[in-house]
Amino acid sequence: DTGVSQDPRHKITKRGQNVTFRCDPISEHNRLYWYRQTLGQGPEFLTYFQNEAQLEKSRLLSDRFSAERPKGSFSTLEIQRTEQGDSAMYLCASSPGQTSKGYTFGSGTRLTVV
Amino acid sequence: AQTVTQSQPEMSVQEAETVTLSCTYDTSESNYYLFWYKQPPSRQMILVIRQEAYKQQNATENRFSVNFQKAAKSFSLKISDSQLGDTAMYFCAFMKLNTGTASKLTFGTGTRLQVTL
Numbered sequence: 001d002t003g004v005s006q007d008p009r010h011k012i013t014k015r016g017q018n019v020t021f022r023c024d025p026i027s028e029h030n031r032l033y034w035y036r037q038t039l040g041q042g043p044e045f046l047t048y049f050q051n052e053a054q055l056e057k058s059r060l061l062s063d064r065f066s067a068e069r070p071k072g073s074f075s076t077l078e079i080q081r082t083e084q085g086d087s088a089m090y091l092c093a094s095s096p097g098q099t100s101k102g103y104t105f106g107s108g109t110r111l112t113v114v
Numbered sequence: 115a116q117t118v119t120q121s122q123p124e125m126s127v128q129e130a131e132t133v134t135l136s137c138t139y140d141t142s143e144s145n146y147y148l149f150w151y152k153q154p155p156s157r158q159m160i161l162v163i164r165q166e167a168y169k170q171q172n173a174t175e176n177r178f179s180v181n182f183q184k185a186a187k188s189f190s191l192k193i194s195d196s197q198l199g200d201t202a203m204y205f206c207a208f209m210k211l212n213t214g215t216a217s218k219l220t221f222g223t224g225t226r227l228q229v230t231l
Contacts, residue, residue: 031217033216033218035219040223040224041223041224042118042205042207042221042222042223042224043159043205043219043221044221045216045218045219045220048216048218055216056216056218089157091159093159095217100147100164100166100209100211100217101164102147102149102151102161102164102209103161103219104161105151105158105159105160106158107156107157107158108157108158
């Protein structure tokens with residue numbers, strides 16, 4: 001069990017560029033979550049996968065955002081045409097079926113849009 | 115919708131002392147879970163302690179314990195014998211008991227705890 005891995009740790013991009021983040025969950029966890037955390041705030045839910053199926057998306061996830069989890073393993077989160085308001089920490093978390101025990105979070109990807 | 119409120123943006127405690135972090139929440143649900151997460155400067159969110167709403171007994175994990183008051187919708191975290199390594203942001207979080215769909219966490223805005231010598 002190597003935990004939840006996220007790559008890259010930091011990303012600086014120019015406004016209007018596309019960016020993609022990767023999350024590798026704990027291998028036996030079938031549930032995967034993406035959250036966004038802005039400065040001074042707690043994380044906010046973005047989207048949820050059970051295996052390869054994306055079962056829920058937040059209103060925060062605009063059309064410029066897309067997430068995938070092919071084959072129910074790693075997941076990617078892509079942001080197209082980035083805006084300064086997208087600057088945040090993007091956290092990935094995974095859990096087994098019994099989510100009442102809480103998630104395991106990754107260290108996050110900090111995105112800065114300049 | 116659920117809301118979680120942490121009214122203490124920052125707190126400080128001396129090493130070996132005890133500190134209590136406050137959390138209140140609002141929900142119409144009767145079955146849910148509550149969590150405290152710790153986010154050290156290294157950023158990874160770590161689960162500290164969890165509480166099932168249907169259990170009256172307060173959860174404890176070594177130096178960490180909670181005071182869960184369901185009627186008052188209050189869920190405070192007590193850290194005993196504070197250590198320098200406890201320095202971090204602490205987030206209170208709520209999870210609705212929900213089968214078949216995402217078990218989303220709703221977080222408060224956090225309390226920054228500084229443990230000093």
